[in-house]
Amino acid sequence: MARKRRGSGKPTIMDVAREAGVSAITVSRALRTPKQVSDKTRTKVDSAIRALGYTPDPAAKALASHRSDIIGVILPSVTNSVFQDTLRGIYEVAETAPYRVQLGNTQYSAAEEERLLRGLLSQRPAGLILTGVDQSASTAGLLRGADFPIVQITEIGPAPFDMMVGFSHSQAAQLAAEHLVAAGYRRIAFLGARRDARSTRRLSGFRAVLEAHGLYDPGRVLFSEQPSSVPLGAAQLGELLDMDPKADAVLCNNDDLALGALFECQRSGIDVPNAFGICGFNDIDTMAVTHPALTSVRTPRREIGRQAMTMMLARLAGEDPGPTTRNLGVDLMPRASTARAA
Amino acid sequence: MARKRRGSGKPTIMDVAREAGVSAITVSRALRTPKQVSDKTRTKVDSAIRALGYTPDPAAKALASHRSDIIGVILPSVTNSVFQDTLRGIYEVAETAPYRVQLGNTQYSAAEEERLLRGLLSQRPAGLILTGVDQSASTAGLLRGADFPIVQITEIGPAPFDMMVGFSHSQAAQLAAEHLVAAGYRRIAFLGARRDARSTRRLSGFRAVLEAHGLYDPGRVLFSEQPSSVPLGAAQLGELLDMDPKADAVLCNNDDLALGALFECQRSGIDVPNAFGICGFNDIDTMAVTHPALTSVRTPRREIGRQAMTMMLARLAGEDPGPTTRNLGVDLMPRASTARAA
DNA sequence: CGGCTTCATGACAGCGATTTCATTTTGCGC
DNA sequence: GCGCAAAATGAAATCGCTGTCATGAAGCCG
Numbered sequence: 236m237a238r239k240r241r242g243s244g245k246p247t248i249m250d251v252a253r254e255a256g257v258s259a260i261t262v263s264r265a266l267r268t269p270k271q272v273s274d275k276t277r278t279k280v281d282s283a284i285r286a287l288g289y290t291p292d293p294a295a296k297a298l299a300s301h302r303s304d305i306i307g308v309i310l311p312s313v314t315n316s317v318f319q320d321t322l323r324g325i326y327e328v329a330e331t332a333p334y335r336v337q338l339g340n341t342q343y344s345a346a347e348e349e350r351l352l353r354g355l356l357s358q359r360p361a362g363l364i365l366t367g368v369d370q371s372a373s374t375a376g377l378l379r380g381a382d383f384p385i386v387q388i389t390e391i392g393p394a395p396f397d398m399m400v401g402f403s404h405s406q407a408a409q410l411a412a413e414h415l416v417a418a419g420y421r422r423i424a425f426l427g428a429r430r431d432a433r434s435t436r437r438l439s440g441f442r443a444v445l446e447a448h449g450l451y452d453p454g455r456v457l458f459s460e461q462p463s464s465v466p467l468g469a470a471q472l473g474e475l476l477d478m479d480p481k482a483d484a485v486l487c488n489n490d491d492l493a494l495g496a497l498f499e500c501q502r503s504g505i506d507v508p509n510a511f512g513i514c515g516f517n518d519i520d521t522m523a524v525t526h527p528a529l530t531s532v533r534t535p536r537r538e539i540g541r542q543a544m545t546m547m548l549a550r551l552a553g554e555d556p557g558p559t560t561r562n563l564g565v566d567l568m569p570r571a572s573t574a575r576a577a
Numbered sequence: 578m579a580r581k582r583r584g585s586g587k588p589t590i591m592d593v594a595r596e597a598g599v600s601a602i603t604v605s606r607a608l609r610t611p612k613q614v615s616d617k618t619r620t621k622v623d624s625a626i627r628a629l630g631y632t633p634d635p636a637a638k639a640l641a642s643h644r645s646d647i648i649g650v651i652l653p654s655v656t657n658s659v660f661q662d663t664l665r666g667i668y669e670v671a672e673t674a675p676y677r678v679q680l681g682n683t684q685y686s687a688a689e690e691e692r693l694l695r696g697l698l699s700q701r702p703a704g705l706i707l708t709g710v711d712q713s714a715s716t717a718g719l720l721r722g723a724d725f726p727i728v729q730i731t732e733i734g735p736a737p738f739d740m741m742v743g744f745s746h747s748q749a750a751q752l753a754a755e756h757l758v759a760a761g762y763r764r765i766a767f768l769g770a771r772r773d774a775r776s777t778r779r780l781s782g783f784r785a786v787l788e789a790h791g792l793y794d795p796g797r798v799l800f801s802e803q804p805s806s807v808p809l810g811a812a813q814l815g816e817l818l819d820m821d822p823k824a825d826a827v828l829c830n831n832d833d834l835a836l837g838a839l840f841e842c843q844r845s846g847i848d849v850p851n852a853f854g855i856c857g858f859n860d861i862d863t864m865a866v867t868h869p870a871l872t873s874v875r876t877p878r879r880e881i882g883r884q885a886m887t888m889m890l891a892r893l894a895g896e897d898p899g900p901t902t903r904n905l906g907v908d909l910m911p912r913a914s915t916a917r918a919a
Numbered sequence: 920c921g922g923c924t925t926c927a928t929g930a931c932a933g934c935g936a937t938t939t940c941a942t943t944t945t946g947c948g949c
Numbered sequence: 950g951c952g953c954a955a956a957a958t959g960a961a962a963t964c965g966c967t968g969t970c971a972t973g974a975a976g977c978c979g
Contacts, residue, residue: 247964247965247966248965248966248967249965249966257928257929258928258929258930259929259966259967260928260929260930260966260967260968261927261928261929263966263967264927264928264967267967271926271927271928272927272928273926273927273928276927276928290695290699291699291965291966292640292699292964292965292966293636293699293700294635294636294637294639294640294645294700294701294964294965294966295636295640295934295964295965295966295967296965296966296967297636297934297966298636298637298934298935298936298964298965298966298967299933299934299965299966299967299968300934300966300967300968301934301967301968303636313661313664313665314661314664314665316658319655319661320656322655322656323655323656326655326682330682335679336680337677337679338678338680340668353632357632357633357634357635358636359636464862465862465863465866466862466863466865466866469866494863495863495866498866498867498868499866501868502868520806520808521806521807521808521836521837523808524807524808524811524837524840524841526840526843526844589934589935589936590935590936590937591935599958599959600959600960601935601937601959602936602937602938602958602960603957603958603959605936605937606957606958609937613956613957613958614957614958615945615956615957615958618957618958633935633936634934634935634936636934636935636936637934637935637937637964638935638936638937639936639964640934640935640936640937640963640964640965640966641935641936641937641938641963641964642936642937642938643937643964
């Protein structure tokens with residue numbers, strides 16, 4: 236009489252081994268390191284796998300190898316369109332590989348980031364993609380000694396844990412600010428939503444340029460407690476014009492705000508771009524089709540995701556990932572919203 | 578001399594047991610079913626856990642119990658703003674519970690859905706949330722005998738695998754169509770992006786209403802191969818007016834298209850709402866602040882996510898999830914874009 | 920053709936938890 | 950206090966796979 240089974244009925248590596256007339260470990264090798272197995276054996280194993288419909292159990296694999304097939308991706312927000320594009324790039328590449336993406340969402344909180352990271356660490360991740368360069372000291376401590384690949388995305392900075400792909404937010408904002416100044420605007424404001432490390436860096440780029448031209452006025456810098464949204468942009472533009480009715484342009488910290496600002500101008504009958512210039516940040520595809528079309532700074536969000544995951548997979552495969560710190564740069568996309576008549 | 582260690586250095590349940598002076602299984606119970614352990618023991622175990630910084634290994638748990646802590650969430654698209662709101666609702670609730678969300682993205686393909694599901698099944702998920710009611714026969718087969726809770730979201734239909742929360746897309750479109758007719762529009766078009774089960778149902782609701790009024794013309798129904806976007810809406814509106822310059826309104830299958838349509842009207846100098854009415858679908862928050870503000874059908878996307886995950890957690894906790902099929906309904910949000918002067 | 924390296928394969932012992940079944944305590948009514 | 954059911958605890962056996970080490974077969978060189 237058969238011993239009482241605790242198993243699940245699903246075929247295991249042992250079943251495959253029996254079917255193929257080899258040992259379990261050979262099946263394991265045929266799957267993970269096919270080169271170590273002779274052609275003949277591999278063929279037998281493969282057909283046994285197909286005959287039985289075998290799929291390896293990831294939990295057992297993780298337990299035995301101390302390494303799961305999870306690549307953690309920690310982002311500040313899953314709903315912000317900026318990170319969605321990055322996420323899309325990540326998934327596009329990840330779907331080709333035998334790894335699972337495990338998403339975490341810090342909501343812009345360093346404490347939450349650390350909590351997520353600890354949770355992830357208990358799963359012994361294969362790798363980690365995380366956002367920015369401003370991890371808390373204790374988070375950094377957890378990461379310094381990590382024995383898996385790490386890619387920091389979206390920003391670039393001096394001391395990567397491992398790899399890094401992004402761009403300089405400060406430089407990007409400088410580009411936009413120079414453009415506004417060159418277009419002839421003089422009382423230029425800065426609109427931001429919830430403040431974070433990246434928006435602060437952008438502000439500093441903006442400020443540097445305006446100060447260089449003797450145009451900086453902190454009274455024209457607005458942040459909010461709320462997350463970014465189109466309605467917030469509309470509200471902030473109203474607020475700005477209440478405070479300084481002579482303001483003649485805004486650099487918006489992202490495109491949602493710029494859209495809201497444009498709508499508010501339309502409603503108030505403000506002539507964009509002649510009376511008022513608007514520049515966004517990121518260049519989502521909506522920017523090109525508004526009326527007037529909106530100037531923005533194109534950021535390589537999707538490409539960041541793609542390259543981050545590509546580097547990750549190369550590392551995991553033991554291949555050369557190429558340059559480990561990559562500044563992808565940005566492009567100014569000048570459009571009608573800042574094309575002031577001379 | 579100590580036996581060579583394969584372990585990872587992380588404290589295990591055995592370490593906790595030793596520290597607390599109990600057996601491993603008691604520690605396990607103290608964590609999973611605290612009621613089965615005496616107060617005194619539980620206290621000892623808890624402090625041992627804290628002293629050692631113990632965290633259970635999810636892989637070992639999954640292997641031993643044939644059940645992981647993964648709740649699979651299968652959506653057609655991660656980047657579509659509609660599903661992002663739903664996802665947000667899902668995460669909001671999930672973050673309070675000891676489960677992990679594992680996201681899958683079918684890209685509107687039934688084959689991909691089945692592939693994702695098989696991958697998920699091999700991880701012995703704790704539960705599954707999936708989109709819609711149009712699973713392929715073989716996907717349905719995999720799900721019929723599932724021994725974990727399942728919630729189908731976004732749509733409602735007659736034969737749930739288990740639980741269901743959503744609304745009727747056909748009714749929602751009827752509401753919008755009736756509104757356009759009542760507003761006095763007569764040559765009403767339907768704009769859709771990539772066709773899927775839900776957009777098809779919406780079209781059928783639209784068609785039913787227009788036919789009832791003797792206004793239906795299949796020549797004014799446009800779909801596209803491309804995914805939904807604002808630029809697509811702009812392009813489709815142009816296309817529509819080329820085909821039928823007398824069209825006087827559009828029901829857009831979602832808000833992105835409606836926004837694009839509005840921008841195209843602005844550029845072409847078409848008077849919205851008097852010469853042309855625009856109605857969107859979903860009511861993202863941008864709709865209320867455009868100029869003119871856009872009419873839309875508000876769908877309870879976030880609430881769908883929240884309720885789906887709440888039902889799921891109740892089931893997993895062995896509690897009563899309440900009604901297992903829920904039609905959350907929709908609301909028409911009439912705004913300036915369809916407020917034609919009489 | 921002997922000796923030595925490399926390749927292919929296998930045996931065995933875990934990984935860190937849970938399941939199952941057994942045993943010891945405890946609680947309680949009379 | 951007694952007897953017995955219920956509660957609390959424990960021992961041993963896995964779960965499905967991989968790390969480590971050992972072994973036999975095959976290839977190579979002088």
